[in-house]
Amino acid sequence: MKKSLLALAAGAFALGAAEFVMMGILPQAAEAMHVSIPSAGHFISAYAIGVCAGTVILVFGRKIPPKRLILAFIVLIIIGNLLSALSLNAPMLIAARFIAGLPHGAFFGTATLIAKSVADPGKEAKAVSMMVTGQTVANMIGVPAGTLLAQHMSWRMTFAALSIWALLTLLLVALWVPDVAAIKDAGIAGQFRFLRRRGPWFILGAVFVGNTGIFCWWSYVSPWLIHIGGFSASVVPALMMLAGFGMVVGGLSGGMLTDNWRHAGTAALGQSISAIGLLLVFLIPGSAVSTGILTFWVAFGLFFISSPQQILMVEAGEGGGELIGGAAVQVAFNLGNAVGSLVGGIALADGGDYHLPALAGVPFAVFAVVLLIVYSWRHETHTGAINRLRQVHPEAIGSTPETTQV
Incomplete structure (x- = not known):
């Protein structure tokens, strides 16, 4: 590094x-x-x-x-x-x-x-x-x-x-x-000019609803581990370290894939991982093994999408709004956290079933996937892949000139 x-x-x-x-x-x-x-x-x-x-x-x-x-x-x-x-x-x-x-x-x-x-x-x-x-x-x-x-x-x-x-x-x-x-000084109003386009709002919407969905469940992960996983309270910090490890691996994995594929496509993949994880949290009765795996799984997806979304917004703001674009991701992220905690609490209050917050989060997470797919389909036509191709020289691979490729 x-x-x-x-x-x-x-x-x-x-x-x-x-x-x-x-x-x-x-x-x-x-x-x-x-x-x-x-x-x-x-x-x-x-x-x-x-x-x-x-x-x-x-x-x-x-x-x-x-x-x-x-x-x-x-x-x-x-x-x-x-x-x-x-x-x-x-x-x-x-x-x-x-x-x-x-x-x-x-x-x-x-x-x-x-x-x-x-x-x-x-x-x-x-x-x-x-x-x-x-x-x-x-x-x-x-x-x-x-x-x-x-x-x-x-x-x-x-x-x-x-x-x-x-x-x-x-x-x-x-x-x-x-x-x-x-950055280029576009004036106060010019920094927000990029928000006149629809594309950035698709990204910010995906960040907001995606984190709303995840934090419906994540806000109550500690009692979920205790009541559903059967862990003692003293073990929860260790499981939080497991979740943190999932975030580290997810963040680095998402960054590497983003450099070689569509940015929004990578974010949609990571959001899909989290959405599937939330659905499994609801469907699986729960055990020490399953709750441990799902804690890692959802945490992996949560930060898999971080790098592509940050870059998407910085690129969307090019021309004077780069800093605002990058900061807006964190604003949407935190707003999603707050709303998700509220929605998850409402779901939990309905009977005290710690599976229900995850179910409440699934529609939000799926909606985020849809937003990212639509953005990638309509606004991300150029992936930059052609610029990463390198010429292969025939003498380097022992082939004939007729097999030269790019």
Whole structure:
């Protein structure tokens, strides 16, 4: 991995851990802030709102070179997590979580542009997948580690550790990430001009409904593992590491396929994997083996689609809207998470059957597949495959001139 991609992946790790670790330390944070568990859910939603609001940073930062933007985003990560660790009451923690979420979408939009710029020709999606790997590794290692740190020391130490990690990331980015030219200044309105076309809305719609479907079930994966899989609560962190490993493998696999095939086609394949997984979660009665396999399966599909969707939106925004396009994916992703959790909770409330949230998510996931297929069919006619063909010289393979091929 290039050092520049490693530095960006470190930033993605900080964001991924900051976003999801609150779910693991919610009881400790709620007790310390003297609020109920349902009220503590605002600590999670505040981050998601910050992700959406943070896109405004890119609107007014379009003239700033991408590297400087990344450095500014990491400073916000440090401030947000440090304030979270020092929060004295619930309103202060909500505000701190909002600040921590501000750089999330903007970071991934900008980091995608840089990753494409430093990638070897024809390996752009692989480079983006390596950057996104930081977020998947955060789910595999960072979130379980943060949860254990909260259980054995303090939930505040979890956020303090993330601040230290982000500080080290700031140094890595300053040293290793090269200067990349700022995007074309198309003006404030010009950054959104690409959204006048139908194509980008197909992609964003697929991101939104796809994640809505998956998070109908994923939001309640821990109790599902306990009640359906028969695992004890102490084993759940290990299974979350298994899910994180599925995300890592899925993200890298999706990146490699994207470089050699249609971007939207790759995303449709990954979304299909997740949709089938959700259907199996509903249909299979459940055992330790099946729940373990399906946890890996759905997590694999969830991040298989990450790189192609990020690249699709950056490419859709070419001409001044690249950063907005990349950030919009994260906004749609987080909105899908929030809606999926709500829909899954409604399904779960109807009898308390932990199979039902997965069933509720299937129509959303299937709709996402349809959107991606339609986009690929109508808007992705040029795959770039002809540019990847190489000439085979007959003397190199011992053939006659008549068998020369391209």
